[in-house]
Every structure is written in C-alpha cells, then in structure tokens.
Amino acid sequence: MPPTARRAPRPTARLATAAAALALTALLAGCGDSGAPARTEAAVTKAARPAVPARSVPAGLPGMPPVQDPKDIYAADRPGMLSPVVKGFPSRVYVPNTNSDTVSVIDPATYEVIETIPVGRQPQHVVPSWDLKTLWVNNNRGHTLTPIDPATGKAGEPVEVHDPYNLYFTPDGKYAVVMASLDRELVFRDPHTMKILKTEPVTCAGVNHADFSADGRYFIVSCEFSGELLKVDTAKMKVIGEQKLPFEGAMPQDVKISPDGGTFYIADMMADGVWVLDGKKFSTPKLLPTGKGTHGLYVSRNSREMYISNRGEGSVSVFDFTRNELTKKWELPDGGSPDMGGVSSDGKVLWLSGRYDEEVYAIDTTSGKQLARIPVGSGPHGLAVYPQPGRYSLGHTGVFR
Numbered sequence: 001m002p003p004t005a006r007r008a009p010r011p012t013a014r015l016a017t018a019a020a021a022l023a024l025t026a027l028l029a030g031c032g033d034s035g036a037p038a039r040t041e042a043a044v045t046k047a048a049r050p051a052v053p054a055r056s057v058p059a060g061l062p063g064m065p066p067v068q069d070p071k072d073i074y075a076a077d078r079p080g081m082l083s084p085v086v087k088g089f090p091s092r093v094y095v096p097n098t099n100s101d102t103v104s105v106i107d108p109a110t111y112e113v114i115e116t117i118p119v120g121r122q123p124q125h126v127v128p129s130w131d132l133k134t135l136w137v138n139n140n141r142g143h144t145l146t147p148i149d150p151a152t153g154k155a156g157e158p159v160e161v162h163d164p165y166n167l168y169f170t171p172d173g174k175y176a177v178v179m180a181s182l183d184r185e186l187v188f189r190d191p192h193t194m195k196i197l198k199t200e201p202v203t204c205a206g207v208n209h210a211d212f213s214a215d216g217r218y219f220i221v222s223c224e225f226s227g228e229l230l231k232v233d234t235a236k237m238k239v240i241g242e243q244k245l246p247f248e249g250a251m252p253q254d255v256k257i258s259p260d261g262g263t264f265y266i267a268d269m270m271a272d273g274v275w276v277l278d279g280k281k282f283s284t285p286k287l288l289p290t291g292k293g294t295h296g297l298y299v300s301r302n303s304r305e306m307y308i309s310n311r312g313e314g315s316v317s318v319f320d321f322t323r324n325e326l327t328k329k330w331e332l333p334d335g336g337s338p339d340m341g342g343v344s345s346d347g348k349v350l351w352l353s354g355r356y357d358e359e360v361y362a363i364d365t366t367s368g369k370q371l372a373r374i375p376v377g378s379g380p381h382g383l384a385v386y387p388q389p390g391r392y393s394l395g396h397t398g399v400f401r
Contacts, residue, residue, distance in 0.1 A: 059215065060171070060214075060215045060216050060217070061170070061171055061172050061215060061216035061217050061234055061235060062172065062235075063172035063173070063174060064171040064172045064215075064216045065171075065391055065392060065401070067214060067215075067261075067401075070214075070261075071259070071260055072259045072260070072303050073214045073257070073259060073260075073261050073401060074259050074299055074303045074400075074401065075303070076389065076390050076391050076400070076401060077299075077301060077303070077388070077389045077390050077400050077401070078301060078302070078389055079301055079345065079346045079347050079389065080346075080389070081389040081390070082345065082387060082388075082389055083132055083387075083389075083390065083391060085131065085132045085133060086132050086150070086386075086387035086388075087387075088151060089150045089151055089386065089387045090150075090153070091107075091108055091109070091344075091345065091386075091387070092105055092106065092107065092108070092150070092153065092386060093105070093106035093108055093351050093360065093383055093384070093385050093386075094106075094126040094135060094137075094148065094383060094384045094386060095126075095353060095360055095376050095377075095380050095383040096119070096123035096124060096125060096126050096137055096138070096380070096381050096382060096383065097123065097376055097377025097378055097379055097380050097381075098122050098123060098124060098140075098378070098379035098380070098381050099122075099377070099378035099379035100377030100378045100379065101118065101119060101120065101121055101122065101123065101139075101142075102116050102117060102118055102119060102123075102377050103116070103117040103119055103123060103126065103137055103148070103155075104116055104360075104376040104377055104380070105117065105153060106360065106374055106376075108344065108349065108351075108362070108385070111362060111371070111372040111374055112374070113374065113375070113376060115153060116377070117148070117153075117155050118155075119137045119139055119142075119146040119155065119158075120137070120139025120142025120143075120144040120146055120158055121139055121140075121141045121142030122139060122140045122141035122142060123137050123138060123139050123140070123142075123146075123381075124138045124139075124140045124164075124165055124166065124381050124382055125137075125138045125165075125166055125167065125340070125381065125382030125384075125396065125397055126138075126148070126382060126383060126384035126386075126397065127166075127167040127168075127382075127384065127393075127395050127396060127397065127398075128150075128384060128386060128388075128393040128395070128398050128400075129169065129191065129393060130169035130170075130173040130176075130191050130392050130393050130394075130395075131173065131191075131392070131393075132387070132390075132392065132393055133150075134147050134148070134149070134150070135147070135148040135149075135150050135384060135386060136148075136167055137155075138164040138165060138166060138167055138382075139158070139164065140163065140164060140165050140181075142158075143160060143161065143162045143163065143164070144158035144159060144160055144161060144164075145158065145159045145161045145164055145167070145194060146158045146159075147159065150386055150387065159193075159194050161178060161187075161189070161194050162180065162183065162187075163178070163180040163181060163182050163183045163185075164178050164179075164180070165178075165179050165180065165181035165182070165207075165208060166178075166179035166181075166208055166209060166210075166382075166395075166396060167179070167395050167396070168210050168219075168394055168395035168396060168399075169191055169392075169393060169394055169395045170212070170216070170234050171212055171216030171234070171392070171394065171401065172216065172234075173191060173392060174191070175188045175189065175190075175191060175197065175237070176188070176189045176190065176191040176194060176395075177189075177210070177395070179207045179208055179209070179210070179221070180207070181206050181207055181208055184201060184202050184203070184204070184205065184207070185199050185200065185201055185202065185207075186199075186200040186202060186207060186221070186232065186237075186239075187199050187200075188200070188237045197237075198237045200232070200237055200238060200239060202221075202223070202230060202239060203242070204223035204225075204226045204228040204230060204242065205223060205224075205225035205226040206223050206224040206225030206226065207221055207222075207223050207230070208221075208222055208223070208224050208253065209221070209222045209252075209253055209254045209255045209396065210222070210232075210255050210396075211255040211256050211257045211264065211394070211399065212234070212257070212394055213257065213261065213279055213280075214257065214261025215261075216234055217233070217234055217235065218231055218232060218233055218234055218240070218279070219231075219232050219234060220232075220255055220264050220266070220277065220279055221255070222252035222253060222254075222255055222266055223252065224251050224252055224253060225251075226244075227244060227245045227247070227249065227250030227251060227252065227270075228242060228243065228244050228245065228252075229242070229243050229245065229252065229266065229275075229277070229282075229285075230242050231279070231282050241282045243282065243284070245268070245271070245275065245285070246284060246285075247268070247270070247271045247287065249270045250268055250270055250271050251268060251269050251270040251271075252266045252267065252268045252275065253266070253267040253268065253269055253294070253295050253296070254266070254267045254295060254296045254297045254340070254396075255267075255297070256297035256298075256299060256306065256399075257279070258321060259299065259303040259321055260321075262278070263276060263277065263278065263279070264276075264277040264278075264279045264285075265277070265288075265297055265306065265319075266285070267294045267295050267296065267297055267308065267309075268287070268294055269293045269294050269295050269311060269312065271287055271294070272289060272290065272291060272292050272293065272294055272310075272312070273287045273288050273289040273290045273291075273294055274287070274288045274290055274294060274297070274308060274319075275287055275288075276288055288319075288326070290308050290310060290317040290319075290326065291308070291310030291312070291313050291315050291317055291329065292310055292311075292312035292313040293310055293311035293312020293313060293337075294308060294309070294310050294311075294312075294317075295309050295310070295311040295338070295339055295340070296308070296309040296311075296338070296339060296340045296341060296352065297309075298341065298342060298343055298350060299343075300343065300347060300365065301343055301346070301347025301389075302347065303321070304320065304321060304322060305318050305319060305320055305321065305327075306318070306319040306321065307343070307350050307365070309338040309339060309340075309341070309352055310338070311337050311338055311339050311355060312337075313335075314331065314332040314335035314336040314337065314338065315329055315330060315331050315332065315338070316329070316330045316332075316338060316350065316352075316363060316368070317329050318330070318368075328368060330363065330368030330369075332361060332363075332370055333370055336354050336357055336359070336361060336373075337354050337355040337356040337357050338352040338353075338354065338355075338361055339352060339353045339354070339355040339380070339381060339382075340352070340353055340381055340382040340383060340397055341353055341360075341383050341385070341397065342383065342384060342385035342388065342397050342398045343365070343385065343388070344385055344388075345385070345387065345388050345389060347365060348364065348365055348366070349362050349363065349364065349365060349371065350362075350363040350365050351363075351383060351385050352383075353376075353380035353381055353382070353383045354373070354380060355379065355380065355381065356379075358375060358376060358377065358378055358379075358380065359373050359374060359375055359376060359380070360372075360373070360374045360376055360380060360383065361373055361374075362374070382396070382397045383397060384397045384398050385397075385398060386398065388400055
C-alpha cells in the first residue's frame, strides 16, 4: 500500500468504494461514502431497535477502577467532574491534520486556531493517555507517537511505534493497545514507554476502532476493510471471537458501549447506519439506519443520548438510549463531512472534524445549531477535546470512565 493510501476523493458509487476498501488502496481509514440514496427520517425512526434491559455489572477486570453506577458506566463523566490531574489544564481542541502532518490547536472560547504543531507523517488521532497526563498523536505512516503535554500544549520527542493508526488503553491501565491497521495486528504495549509486550495477529483487514465491556474483561474491535468484528479477551490479550457483518461491502468504524453496559453500537459508513450488538453473546447484530456515511459515536454528558456523525451527508443523528430510538437529525448548513470528535467538558458543544473540507464544526447539543466552522489543515481526523470529565481514559479521541 503506498504511503498516501488512506487519502481518497469523495466516491460516487458504492461498488467502487467497497472494492477500493477491500483492496486497501486509495483510502484513509474510514474514508469513502456510500452511493446509496439517503433514507427518509420516517424510515430511520421505524427501524428495528430491540430493547435491551439494564443489567448489573459483574466483577471487573482486576486492577480496574470499580464502576460507580451499574446502570450508567459513564457516571464519572458529568460536567464539572474533572480529575485533579487535569483541573489546571487549559481547555483546547486538538485537531490532527492527516495530510498536513500537523495538529491545529483551537481555543474553544474564541473558536480560533491559536497554534499549529508539526508532528509526524499522517497523524490520525489525538489520544488521551489512561492516566490523563499525556496526549498521544498517532502518526500512522511516520510510525511514531508524538506526546503533547496538555498542561503546556508543547510537543515532546516522538516515540517509535509501527503503524499506530489508533490507540486504546485497557481499563486497568496495564496496557496500551495499538490498532496496527495495515500490519493486521493488535499490539499490546507498556502504556508509558510503549515497549511491545505482546503482539496479537488478526486475520481481518483494517483494525481501527474499539470499546470495552462494562467489566473491562473484553473489547469489541471493528475491521473496516473486511467488514468484520472481533471480540478480544483483555487479560489474555487474545482474539476470542470473529464475525462477518451481514451487509455486502460493510465498513465498520467507531464503536461505543451503551450506558447500561448491555449493548455495543458500531458505526458503518457503507451500511449507512449503526450495528446494534449484544457483546456478551456476540450474536449477529441488527442494523439501525441513521444516514449516509455513518462514522463517529459520542455519548452525551448526561448519558441520555448518543451523537452519530453521518459524514456522507453532512448531518448528525441523535439516538435516545432511554427511548431506544433516533429522535433528531441535525443538518449542517452548507453541508460538510463530519467525522471524529468529542463533547465539551460541560456537554454543551459537540466538536467534529470536517474530514474532506479542511474545517472543524462546533455544534450546540441542545438545539443542533452550528456554532462555528473553523478552518484547519488538510484532512482533519480524530480530534480530541481536552480536558474532559472522567477518572481515566480508554483512549481513541477521549473515551472516559
């Protein structure tokens, strides 16, 4: 695969995009749009959505901080619940520009870029460390991680890590997990030095996103180029399940677990919706249609809703966990390509990168109104809003518990 293989123009046909994805050429991770016609809102809201009852959380992974509320694994993520570790950090939005090899730093108070940090080649995501002290920039084709001190905003010396498309941390803080997409590996590393501790080869193509079960004992991984899901035993660092998604040309992206810990949601930008999965059973998931090019998933600060970015149509769908249905869709004025991002510390603003448009969107989470469109570098991707509430980070662009 050539060094620039993850960059792609806006596709115009589903078959062409699927073929390109399976060939692992001419694509960024998570790039491409479906050519299927947009579904109506009526079709969206009437989609099958099996109800999942709340359940108690079993004993967690040894060493993992205990779940505060069995009915809500995000209970530590409320506004104002900043860890003492991050209370002095300035509020910033860090935007990795994949094609510019930079990170744009936005002041959310002014909606302006206040600094541009040079990093390694093809930065994909900005990832908060488990202990909340460091932001790691994943320089995918530069084969390094660039550390940023969120207290000062200064970048440190890069650390050599091969194919770091995405980065997660186990709930006990024991391991960093590198999603080595092109290497077809899950690489378990020391969370501080990034020394390799174990490499788990996978048979699927394009490991990219993940989330952990409520008890931390396993995690679900999406494989975008082969349309598959993996189930991984956290303690054993071993793949224990694999399944093909029931959709021709499926391209799964972001993964998020429900507040009650009973359901995993997996965005799929070719199926134009979210897969609803019982992680414990790892049975065949059902598709919830949301919009064209479904990509990112973000839980609201009160754990009641999930924001779903539809990159192929410039919209955000809103899913209500209690009602178990889609309730709203926010259209970006003048369109756009909303991709990855995060929710502000107070929960009032959803920040999303505009993957193909060299911009970042700030969206009011009450009204869905666009607050700002901020120019950044080329190919903005996995931006991190930091700091955020939570006791520890599971990685990606900021998944906190």
